[in-house]
Amino acid sequence: MIAANLPALQVVLPLLGAVLCAFLRRGVYAWGVALIVSLAMPLIAIGLLIQVLDSGTISYAMGGWKPPIGIEYRVDVFNAFLLLLVSVIAAVIMPYAKRSVEKEIPSDRQAWFYAIYLLCLCGLLGMAITGDAFNIFVFMEVSSLAAYTLIALGRDRRALLAAYQYLIMGTIGATFYVIGVGLLYSMTGTLNLADIASRLAGIENSRAVLAALAFLTVGISLKLALFPLHVWLPNAYAYAPSMATVFLAATATKVAVYLLLRYFYTVFGASIIFQDLPVSNIFLILSLAAMFGASIVAVFQDDVKRMLAYSSVGQIGYITLGIAIANLTGLTGGIVHLFNHALMKAALFMAIGAVFYRIGSVKLDDLAGIGKRMPITMAAFVIAGFSIIGVPGTVGFVSKWYLVLGAFEQGWWWLAFLIVASSLISVVYIGRIVEVVWFRPVSAAAKRAEEPPLSMLLPTLLLVAATVYFGIDTSATAGIAGRAAEWLMVGVK
Amino acid sequence: MVLLTLLAAVTIGIIRIRNLFGVVVLGGIYSFLMASVMIVLDAVDVAMTEASVGAGISMVLMLGTLYLTKTEETVPAHTPLLPLFVAVATGAALVFGTFALPPFGVADTPMNLHVAPYYLGNSIQDTLVPNVVTSVLSSYRGFDTLGETAVIFTAGIAVMLLLKGKRDVKPGPKRRSVRR
Amino acid sequence: MKFDVIFRVAAKILIPYMLVFALYVQFHGDFGPGGGFQAGVIAAAMVIFYAIIFGLKAAQKIFPPRIIELMVPSGVGIFAGAGVLSLLLGENYLNYSPFAQDPAHGQEYGIILIEIGVLVTVSGTMVAIFYSFIGRGR
């Protein structure tokens, strides 16, 4: 019974957990509930992944109504991989969260904070697993509203502003998405993604469908912070509570990328997207702009969290670059980077969160010499930073390797050159932090600092270890990403 | 058609008026007009919701916020060229898209032929509920409604998190505007 | 205030009807327009109306914030719990068919059950939001 209902449990458990958290008044109990739920998530996700790898796509009819009448949950290689990513990050964060949240959130609000966190998790998983266009919107809103709240709970008053800006941009994005779905629905009469795809055959080039494509792309791009639409992201990540930053940076944008790929490949079909329309070129230009523009802005930031946030915009550029390259290797690179970037960004933000836990600041000047006080944390930071740069032996290298290969296969040698060149910019900003942290005299703020508690240190080290492990043994991540890319490419023809 | 034109007129009013109180009241009028349009479009359930939410709850919340903040809007400093461009581009995409849609009120469009007849034909025997909107909402697409309830739940917790408890006054320029 | 008495009398007369109307909308939703969401909003409007006329204190005496705060998650709990119940009865999530002897009646009961869940969460949340906003002002 449990095995057959795993898709439903994956989303419903966090929801029930949130309900329970809202009932409990004490933050510690709520944390316990959130921990149990978060630890159960990867187990369910692994179960789903095994089922999918064994027997192919799973279709689960919500309420027992066969699609397209009811809502369908559809798990395939790609989104099983994504579910695993999101739930693993959630599970690793929870032990870390306890101390961090105790420090940053008033005690009478912690239970609600965990409820909101679980709702955000529920929304993200729901978006990833469902096969119904409108259901995606509903869960997108669950996760977005929760994300706005998580951000607004940051201690700085600018967190409120960041949350407000994100709310406006995010709602415009969601509304664009709804317009797109509405146009598709008017043309096909169904909301099930697979059904839409089959009924679109023959009318792909009609004007309403093209407009739907445009609205969906812009709407989702707002959510995934594609280059010119990224303005909400740096402030949001910079001022959110540490734990929220880790979680959102590692998962929220990734799910949006997944949605984009899902619409491009399985709904509209790659042939129309990449052959008839200039989507590939547009994404290529925007990705390059993100890789260079956002990375250069990152170099000039004085707030480390903000710097990492801009770096995220740049790194998202690599993922969308994988979409733009549009061959099997490039797409594999994009999907692997989706996973890898989540790992390394989570590790970086966790390390910085630990610093914030100790010294209450993330200004670069205050961090001077902190490497001598918190050597393990900062060593972890440096390794994860190497991964952002793409040093061989880390995950960052693997994804860039695939992207470069993909660029060569396409005959775009100049693109390969640009990928390497943009990595050099990340050398500059990571190097800047490393220099300040290790080679400057200890600042006044950093004097009293010491290693963070084990509950914060261990998850960080675990993620850093994962960035190295998956950087050396690429068979698991690249293997599954390759299968997902193959599946997307085959699903087209 | 008259109602739709009125809606447009109210919208222009909302853009023009700088007194936020007036804007909120116009917003209420807008919601009532919208509800009337929805009745014309046979969406009685939706009309009821729009009237109670748009003109009821939203108005109360807006007025509550106005009470806590201020009621005059200042003239924006920057030029409206970029926003205008964004809005016009969106409009152009919509004109481009919607013109290919079937004309108004026709029964044999893809939207009205595929799954909708199933709901209309089977609601009674599947669920014994004659209001098809209710049966689709609660049963056929019940999971959407669960998500919707989760959204409300999220918003409720979120607002309580943000506004409950004592006011923690943070340092910052306090400029209380004079209320009229 | 001059019209205070008029308001109070009018409110005393109107409020019971608002409650009845909310319940009508709730349980007649199967046959006419309405359902849990609309009923929840109307019930919340009743509380808000009461609070505007008689003051926040009086309203919070009858509808204490603690209860309202518990209503917010309970509704979702009822709804999601109905789904878990169908899992336990061996069906897919949110399939209400096994709730009664024959599937159609099961569906009907299921719909009534989850509509109550929606009512509880919606009315609770709307009132909680209203309390939060008004409570901020003083």
Add this chain to the structure above:
Amino acid sequence: MDLLQTIVSHYNHWIIIFLMVSGLYIVVARGNMIKKLVGLGLFQTSVYLLYLSPGKILGGTPPILSPQFTVYSNPLPHVLILTAIVVGVATLALGLALVVRINEAFGTIEEDEIFAGEEDK
């Protein structure tokens, strides 16, 4: 004449697009946070019409089954829009709560003033 015919038969779309564009314009162009939320509301509400109007069938009745009628309007858009309205009011409530907090923290709800204040420091 043909063109006029097209324009008139799509009258609903014209108004929807006008509402949508005005809503979006208010959101992007105005600096007042409450006005922005009102604009956001307009923008979302116009989408409701985009869904509802193609579901209307001339001569149909509301989708409440009864032996007297045979033609009903499409119920599915109604359901979707009910959900969308709920989402809209949830977003509005959260947005207003943020505005209240911003007003407390910054003393203003005009974006321009806030950004100007931030740059001074």
